[in-house]
Amino acid sequence: MKETEPSNNEREFLLQALKDGHRIDGRKFYDFRTLRLSFGSEFGAVEVQLGNTRVLAKVSCEVVRPYTDKPTEGFVHFNTEMSPMASSTFEIGKQTNEEILVSRLIEKALRRSRAIDTEGLCIVAGEKVWSVRVDIHFLDHDGNLVDAACIAAITALMHFRRPEIVVDNGEVTLLSIEEANPVPLSIYHIPICVSFAFFNKGQHVIVDPTYLEEQVKEGDMTMTLNIHKEVCALSKAGGISLEMDQILQCTRIAVVKVTELTEQIQAALDADAKKRNISRRK
Amino acid sequence: MLISLQRKDRASLEPAQGSFSHHRQHGLRIDGRRTTELRKIRSITSTLSQADGSAYLEHGNTKILAAVYGPREVRSKTNIIHERCYINVEFSMAPFSTTERRRRAKTDKRMLEIAQFVKQSFEPVVLTQIYPRSQVDIYLQILQHDGGILEACINATTLALMDAGVAMEDYVCACTAGWIDKEPALDLNSVEEAQDTSEMTVALLPKSGKIALLQMEARLHVDKLEEVLQLASDGCRQIHTVLDRTIRDRAEDLAHKMPSSS
């Protein structure tokens, strides 16, 4: 279905409000919307709510044969197919540009930055490795799918536990949860995406744009950083062109945001672990 | 019957290679360049007779052809934009362009992404509003891949669009830079790219000095960002000189060939 454009009134009001220092939902320019993380009963399932934007990530794994040229490396796959559930502008079997860019950014942020130890997924070199799959389901689109998807993916990977295995003479046996505690993945760092949108010839910069803000924006940029102040990916393509200083200014904002978000993710994971411990003892 | 179940369907834009390191000797890079040195760039325009504009560009060992058709009538009605023209970019890589022969599906996300980046970089620069309800097609073909595909695509597109006489506000000049060992390095080749090097592609509008596109992959500390960004921008300015020369040479050449009017 075609996208409905906002009215001129909404467009002009949004720009005027920014000039007056306000955002439509009452946030400050550099505020993220409220982030809610809820975990499923199984390991590796997390639903992220960023304001009205909702994303579900589910991690699963299976044992496969490695590539011959990289016999000790496991796999991590991301699936980011968008269904019309999030927005009826998405169609099954028809990739939108948004989908391509989101999917590539997740790849760069999590895989290319080597956030996950793929060597650690090796079971028997050249024979069997783990293939980890992250299915990212977009449920509701109220802007900034990238940041929400990235948070969902990395949180789900951190929450995930794969079954313990026993290797005996090349024979691999999976152990059930009763037999052995499942094993977390080894994760080197936590990349977090921070998206910016630019308005009024670049004078106004906001983070975490809503859908309406995305429709009105003149340009955007997504920075992926981790808590060690490493830029893991950076993407700005087209839209309004920027001064170098503007980009560096965004980096400084992103560093602060990434610290905040990482703490929230950690706190949510800790709280869930505590809950699980209690329920197990029962 | 032998059982060998291997996955051969790996898709990668990085050319396959062994694990040879890029240790620098006497402060020089693997191909003998200094850290702030560009690879040799050679470009010519109007290489294709059928296209409205075209360019061939060699950036080191990366070779690319760009063809522009249009502005012309919109091919599919759904793409009509009433107040400006629609820009369509198609990017492909010849199967022989990498060390290992590889055919890529049309749906390869990395290739679609590059096309999307080129499209988005040029949309604000081309004076699209003077070609309402029309279409400009940009076809890009990599013939040989030695790193820096996106920069080559953007530079070749700039030349081809200018050759086609499409009205533009400015050049769009792109260049890469990265961080190798303990130093920033300009214009990475594929060997340098393939390692875990962080690499940045910058597209600059030389007149305003503003950045139209910025892409970065693999980790780089925030404190080093400015330095790399600065280096890449400088590279863009150097490339601007080269592209400008190509355009001017061609224009002068044409002027010579014109029957003298006075």
Add this chain to the structure above:
Amino acid sequence: MTSVAATSSTFTFSAAAFQRLHPAEYFRKFVSQGVRPDGRLLSGFRPTTVHKSVVSTANGSSMVRVGGTTVVCGIKAEVAEPTLEAQDKGYIVPNVELSPMCSSAFKAGPPSEQAQVVSDAIDRILKDSDVVDLEQLCIEKGRAVWALWADVVCISYDGNILDAALLAVMTALTNVRLRKPTYDEGVVTVSGEALTEENSFSLTLTRTPLSTTFAIFDTPNNTLLADPNSAEENVSLGRITVTLDEKNQLCGVHKVGSGSCSPALIKSCIERAKERTQELRSLLA
């Protein structure tokens, strides 16, 4: 045809035009008289034929004709690696193809929803009703097993594809011959000699489920049409499929579409399916 014209004196166009314009109403006239346009009674099945071993390149094959619906099933065996979960089991993968050749209702390109749904239905019957003990297909535990690709190609489509396709798959499975392979150090050898009793084996089927489908035509009492053809499928809102094995144990009951129907109606479907599958089994033997 004349009976229709006689029952309704008000319309002035020909029966053929009536059929085109109001297919459901046209059909309703027939049903009210207890017959169907192709001359069958409501409970009548179309003539059915089964041919075995019709494709010599396949390990097992069959051709089934149910009225105007014709399908060919060929089963090809390949050596494959077992999954980690079932290291001593092979697998059977059914796939139904409905190409534009067999009916104008189908388009070229990726498999249609109907083709996928029928493939899935056969797959479920094979798996959930334990038709084949998959350990028969093991060559070397954890290393090599047989994968059987059961491809059903529809040559002509005139409705009730599930019954025809399942009958074809079951027939083909009964005549599958697999060569006895040898396994040594990661290499599976299958001899190319002519098939004999010694160098090959056939599959033992635990049971052979066969299905019977009824279309539900929308009348106050839900009229059942046994073995619907394509035109009847189009005017019906729902269908009931009953799958039975040789001991008259149920292997599936599927009711979808149309309004609600009573347990008694399902019961009557089961009873009639019993008679029908008995007849079909005589063709299989």
Add this chain to the structure above:
Amino acid sequence: MARLDKSRTSSHQLRPFFTSQNLLNRADGSAQFDFGGTSVLCSVVGPAEVKIRDEKLDKATLEVLARPLVGVPGVKDKTIEQNIRETLEPLVLSGLHPRTLLQIVVQTMQDDGCVQSTAFNATMLALIDAGVPLNSILGSVTCMIDRKTNQVLLDPTREELAQAKSTHVFVFDNKAPPAQSKGDEDDVVMEDGDRVEGHVLFCESTGVFTEAEYFECYQVCYKGVQTVHGFLRTAVQKKFEKEHQQLQD
């Protein structure tokens, strides 16, 4: 007899329900339905613009998309799509909105068995939330027969389903049986004299089972669905009470 699911004491006991409606902001209607550890989210858009090739002149086009939790949609999901669509078609008064699209997306959020039944219930609530005109509501439950004990277990978990010799998905509506039908003739009387009643909208039974077992499952599920209907009613009631608070004050 004890179940594998230790949280339940009886074989005909359903898991705890949970629902939430109107939780997506882009869709016209949405609902989540949980049976214990199984959760399905459903969104409904429409009546909306339809593609010309899918357009029907006398009614709305119903489109159902089923999205699995793991992996890309496959043949199993196509079956669920067809089952839901063909079951809903007689329920939705699509003649009121000709030449429009009613798009339903069903997303599995958690899978602990009985996804299809959960999807049916989530879809029903989402359609109600979207205000789509319907001539009745439906409810669905699944049961199975244990391979070893031959016991009928209602609303089994994934662990229990691994022990099933057959599984049965049933859908019933809330309509009173048609006036002209005489109840007795429609029912099936079992050998032990029990009467099997209730008109079924959809059923999918697979595995190996006897006729008596089938009708026993029929009966167990019919009773189970009455609980689901009651629950759906309470859920909708609560939502409207919340909306009309200001009028009540």
Add this chain to the structure above:
Amino acid sequence: MAPKNKKGQADAADESTSAPTLRVILPGDQLPPHEANLPTGQDEDAVSMMIDQRAPPTIKLGPGLTPMDDDTIISVKAGVLNHTDIGNRWWVESNQRRYVAAPGESVIGIVTGKTGEHYKMDIGTAQPALLPVLAFENATKKNRPNFNIGDLLYCRVAMANKDMEAELDCVNPTTGKSDGFGELKGGFAFKVSLGLARRLLDPRQAVVLRELGKHFPFETAVGMNGKVWINSASTAHTILIANAIKNSEFLSTAQCQSMVKKMVERI
């Protein structure tokens, strides 16, 4: 519905004066015939699922109710069953987000295109609605209003039919006056549910508008299609008003008052 049936008529009358309990009905539920007969005072014992054949009363069915072939009346929507003695009307008050055009309703639309004769308007329906360029006060072939794509217009549904695009107008056809319809200039617009829009239009229920009005002046237009337009002296106020309205949907009167108070205090 069943529990209520047991009580006598006196009880029913009682309920109409005190706070009525909500009668939520679901699709497929039958409208009990004896209740439809209330004004004629049928025997309470005649509670049956069949319509009383002796004295069929005249019932007017509003949205959400449909008579069936067997003379029963069923609901096709989930919602609150409403009844008024005047004309013995019954209807279901439901809530949804998708708008289906109905004649006479005021809506807010966005101009999405124009042809020589019509403006194409997005009012949230499946097909775009048509607004004739001459359906404005004082509009003539030579003097017609000119709107741009993206402009907001407050209009009325002149004609709606399930098989055709809805037709709108911005003029009262009998008086030729605009009646307040026309372009909405400036301000901000947003979507709410159709139920909330209806309540905002009902002075008894629009608690949030009343409360906001105590604090600052503002203009508002509410479309039955769930589109609300707001304008005030400052962007900050408009934003507050918009958010307060969105927040009010599921609040009681008291909660709504304190919500508005809190929001006003914050700025």
